[in-house]
Amino acid sequence: MTTTIDGARIARRIRQQVAAEVAAAALSGTVPGLATILVGDDPASAVYVAAKRRAITEAGMRDFHRHLPHHATHDDVAAVIDALAADPEVSGILLQLPLPVQLDAATLIDRIPVTKDVDGLTTTSLGLLARGEQGLRPCTPSGIIALLDAEGIALKGAHVAVVGWGELVGRPLTHLLLSRGATVSVAHEHTTDLAAVTRPADIVVVATGVPGLIGPEHVRHGATVIDVGIHRTSAGLRGDARTGELIDVAGRITPVPGGVGPMTIAILLANTLYAAERGTRPYTVPV
Known part of the structure; x- marks a missing residue:
């Protein structure tokens, strides 16, 4: 039988541990603070930022939010980043993506100091x-x-x-897996035979933004499937894998929602705590 991986439960445990450490740090006068920057009024981005801000306050951290209008210029956003970078009460800075078309995300992200880069997306962090x-x-x-x-x-x-070989998931994940001693194969939009790459694998991680891309023809019996995709459809939320067809094929699978999504916010909180306490931290987190 296929086991559904309860990402919400695992994330809750990490968040509880982070909250306990924040409370302990507060006794000595150190309270981590996370600054979220939202440019414009994209509905999905607004929902994501709101969820992050709720998680920040629930963990006992300080919430430093900045909301700029859609027509904000590069200099406008850069000035906000620079001010937050100079503020000692701000432990981490997160620039919500995507940005309006007039803004260059890579240039602005690289203004975030590496010690406050809780998203891990600056050129220095990735290096x-x-x-x-x-x-x-x-x-x-x-x-x-x-x-x-x-x-x-x-x-x-x-x-x-x-x-998937995207900058947010596929590329950094490949480095993390290699550092843990895994043998990694990568498929992308130019891969001619996807099943030939995925079927031999013990673990398949799919992060393509293509709904229902991965099915039983791509997964060997008993393999673990980690579905990073999330798409709003008329039938509700679904991922990059055809979950229903993988029941009794995959050994373990993450649901959508409730799988990878909750983990992202949990790690954001852990990163903010570690940034406040140590400046930088290895990728591992206590679970």
């Missing part, structure tokens, strides 16, 4: 990851690692197929 050095790691890939660890799924020696 540290690629070199295997300590630093703050991207939240969703780190959440996937924490999810697998919590389930007792060994990575050392495992064959992992990563489907």
Whole structure:
């Protein structure tokens, strides 16, 4: 039978531990603070930021939110980032993506100091990851690692197929997996035979933004499937995998919603705590 991985339960445990550590730090006068920057009024981005802000306050952290209008210029956003970077009460800075078309996300993200880069997306943070050095790691890939660890799924020696080579998930996740001793195969939009890449794998992680891409023809019996995708359809939320068809094929699978999504926010909180306490931190988190 296929086991559904309860990401919400695992994330809740991480958040509870973070909250306990925040409370302990507060006794000595140190309270982590996370600054979220939202530019414009994209409905999905507004929902995501609201969820992050709720999680911040529930963990006992300070909420430093900045909301700029859709027509904000590069200099407008840069000035906000610079002010937050100079504020000692701000432990972490998160620039919500996507940005309006007039703004260059990469340039603005690189203004965030590496010690406050809780999203792990600056060029410096990604360079540290690629070199295997300590630093703050991207939240969703780190959440996937924490999810697998919590389930007792060994990575050392495992064959992992990563489907999707995006900057937010696929690329950093590949480095994290390699650092844990996994053998990693990567598929992307130019892969000619997707099943040939995924079927031999012990773990298949799909993060493509293509609804229902992965089905039983792509997964060997007993493999673990981690579905990062989330799409709103007339039938409700669904992921990049055809979950219903993978029942009794996959050994374990993450649901959508309730799988990887909750882990992303949990790791964001953990990153903010570690940024406040230590400046930088390895990708591993206590689970």
